[in-house]
Amino acid sequence: MLKANKVKSINVSLDSLDKEKFKHITRRDQFEKVYNNILLLVKEGFKVKLNAVLMKDFNDNEIIDFINFTKDLPISVRFIEFMPFDGNKWDMSKMVSYAEVMQYVNAAFSETQIERLQDAPNDTSKNYKIKDYTGSFAIISSVTNPFCDSCNRLRLTANGQLKNCLFSSGESDLLTTLRAGKSIEPVIQKAVQAKFKIRGGMNTIEKLQEPKLHSKNRSMITIGG
Numbered sequence: 001m002l003k004a005n006k007v008k009s010i011n012v013s014l015d016s017l018d019k020e021k022f023k024h025i026t027r028r029d030q031f032e033k034v035y036n037n038i039l040l041l042v043k044e045g046f047k048v049k050l051n052a053v054l055m056k057d058f059n060d061n062e063i064i065d066f067i068n069f070t071k072d073l074p075i076s077v078r079f080i081e082f083m084p085f086d087g088n089k090w091d092m093s094k095m096v097s098y099a100e101v102m103q104y105v106n107a108a109f110s111e112t113q114i115e116r117l118q119d120a121p122n123d124t125s126k127n128y129k130i131k132d133y134t135g136s137f138a139i140i141s142s143v144t145n146p147f148c149d150s151c152n153r154l155r156l157t158a159n160g161q162l163k164n165c166l167f168s169s170g171e172s173d174l175l176t177t178l179r180a181g182k183s184i185e186p187v188i189q190k191a192v193q194a195k196f197k198i199r200g201g202m203n204t205i206e207k208l209q210e211p212k213l214h215s216k217n218r219s220m221i222t223i224g225g
Contacts, residue, residue, distance in 0.1 A: 002046070009047040012038055016052075016059050017066065038075070048075040054096035055082055063096075063104045070135030077135070078125055081143040083166065084208070084217065092209055098126070098141035122152045142166070143208065148198045154191070157218075164191045167200030169217040 002010070014034060016022050022031040041048050050069075054060055066077045082095040105114060109130055117127040117136060124147055125138035141147075148165075155163040160175025172191040174184045200217075202208045 003044070007046075009049065010041055011049045011051055012041070013051045013053075014038070017062055017069065018059075021059060039073075042073055042075060048073075050075055050077045051080055052077065053080045053082055054101070055094050056096055060096045060100075060104070063101060064108045067105065067108075067130060067133075067137050070130070070137060071133045073135050075135045076127075077137045078140055079137065080140045083142060092143075092205070095143060097144045098139045099144070101139050122150050123147075124151060124153065142199070146198055148196075154188075162188065162191050164195040165200045167202060167217070168196065169200070170194070 129136035
């Protein structure tokens, strides 16, 4: 079905390579199923991006395991800094920063092994690979090193709401306009023009740490990709 509809790239969320941790996160004992489906996607020729949200004292000890996962597989593992959303009990002390990820990498591999790759235009990630590894890894540092000045992303939720930034709690209703038979272009244009310069208006770490500024932002699972 995916191939028939010309889908070529698949993003998979996998926050742990440990079966028990996976079960704890998802409340499902289905690690093997997910793992085997990742291998199947690779076998079928899909471009696979593996997204892992890092948290201290939980899965930060798996950073090198994830990178070694790219040794023989043509996948891109993307480490994502823990971001604030409704219900995820965000605390900056739990976050593993870009700099901290690279500390793990530099401790495990020599300078000559770590290759900095060219990022694509408007890329949200900083891309690397280990010399002679088949795949690559990247870091999405939206908290400590935001890329807002070049970000061109918009998100459309399953119930027809447009978000101009993951950090913003604001949404624009496209569904009602569409069902009324009206053009949604003005709504999209207004949403884009209202986009804040950085992190949905939280342009300092102090603002980011203020719960009332991000507690109304719906959970990531209800935002979707």
